[in-house]
Amino acid sequence: MPELVEVERYRRLAEGVVGRTVFAAEVPDPWIARDVDPSVDLASVLVGRRVASVHRHGKLLVVSLGGGPTLGLRFGMTGTLVVDGEPGVDRLLRSPPPTPPATADLDRWVRFRLRFARPRGGQLALRDPRRLGRVVLDPDEGALGPDAAAVTVAELAGALRTTAPLKVRLQDQSKLAGIGNLMADEILWRAGLSPVRPAGCLSPAEVRRLHRHLRATVDDLVERGGSHAGDLMAQRRPGGRCPRDGHELVRSSVGGRTSWWCPAHQR
DNA sequence: CCGGATGTTCACCT
């Protein structure tokens, strides 16, 4: 569920550790580092490094370390970032107990953690119940398409040159980075476009319309605080109705993902 | 109690 929107919030949270020095790196669950070269000791390449900067590309959070590798954090479906005991989002769909914000709970499912040296101290942790997230070294940002929060209409048009369904292409991270299942449904609903249209058959006017709604939706959901905060979200259920025209929504699988859309106004 | 659903990424197939 962490899509661009959640990871943007994680990024803002992680800004707080810029300038701190890594005192210790803990990997309580090595599975989370399954992409790291086994001959590399993750802790030893991180310890002693100063956090130089933090940035986000799509759903990838990148922590740059002075004189060392960059650290990439991917959050899968249920990953959250916790900095100094403060979670990046209040609540994640399909995530365990939203309620008791006890510190013991925040320690559960921590798969990776950086502890920082005094005097500033503190910590940054990746908490991920389902272990679909990853910690990587020197992530290949070149493999990602343009960030959806900044994509231009020309870039979007380029990304749509395919016969694949529109929704599938919006979620292809190598073509456009940051959009996940929920945001894709919300964007297409707002733009009045069917998820199953071949992406390449959009007219130039439709591409411009999609671009406008895409950018607005990203901004909107960042402000509202989550990819689950869209207008369509409450109706993504059997019997759900289009908030715009009241038509019953259709549920189907597009590119292997559950999709909800309005057959009346999404064409 | 168990099958199905959940969303993202990647390995594998055609």
Place this chain on the structure above:
DNA sequence: GAGGTGAACATCCG
């Protein structure tokens, strides 16, 4: 190469 399928994971819900 591009597109499609299913596995990986843990938890929840009916």
